[in-house]
Amino acid sequence: MSTPNAYYIPHKATWPIIGTIGLMLMLAGFANYLNGSSAGSFFMILGLMVFVLMLTGWFTLQALESETGMYNTQVGISYRMGMMWFIFSEIMFFGVFFGALWYIRNLSVPWLGEGVTKEMLHPLFDATWPTNGPEKLGGKIVDGQMTGEFEPMGAWGLPFLNTLILLSSGVTCTWAHHGLLAKNRDQLIKGLIATVVLGFLFVSFQAYEYHEAYTEMGLTLGSGVYGSTFFMLTGFHGFHVCVGAIILSVVLFRSWRGHFKPENHFAFEAAAWYWHFVDVVWLGLFIFVYLM
Known part of the structure; x- marks a missing residue:
């Protein structure tokens, strides 16, 4: 139990x-899936289930400790600082990927298509974006043969719809927060339901977009550097949306149970901070990956 003069030290956690x-299971499964192993998809799903179990169990433990009054003001400050540093690390994580995309598009590809460099490395290389490389190894398969052609993902179909969905989810999340501060639990729960539904709808549309990319457009992870950067950026973001939607689902469940008060609701604040971060990253993705 926390006291004004004592800092709560939690017990050892296995979560x-x-x-x-x-x-690790998800990573190993994904690597094996890319290399054609039949067990890859199984281990990816198993890893995801273990990860969801961890989130549920750890959040349940934290909720019990919070609701029983085990935390004091110092612990609340520590939680906030920890969440701030976590989001900062996520900013750096995506910043590296955006930097890699910028470097490839503005430096590497033009340099490889110039003068002596082009003649020495590959005279047939065309320095245009999006590029599939000089040998055009990835792309559509026609009559069992790789054509080397693929279609870039446009911005004004599902990506634009997903942008509207994610921005709308940010509005509903903020609306739910205002309901909590005003002690309007009905507004809080309705706002969270809308946010969670919009979050999972975003992920569903992105899965359909990936299916179209692979089956209709010839756009795959093997479609040169454009394909690899496209799926790397959008895929990691989609994973973050999944995690954020799961976190908000836990917050929704706790709200149904009557948790959170206007003066004590950091779990909701942390979920909202994370969700708004996901929104902002998607705007950057939409501009630099889809539009430019």
């Missing part, structure tokens, strides 16, 4: 270890 196991 971080379980979460690490889940992430």
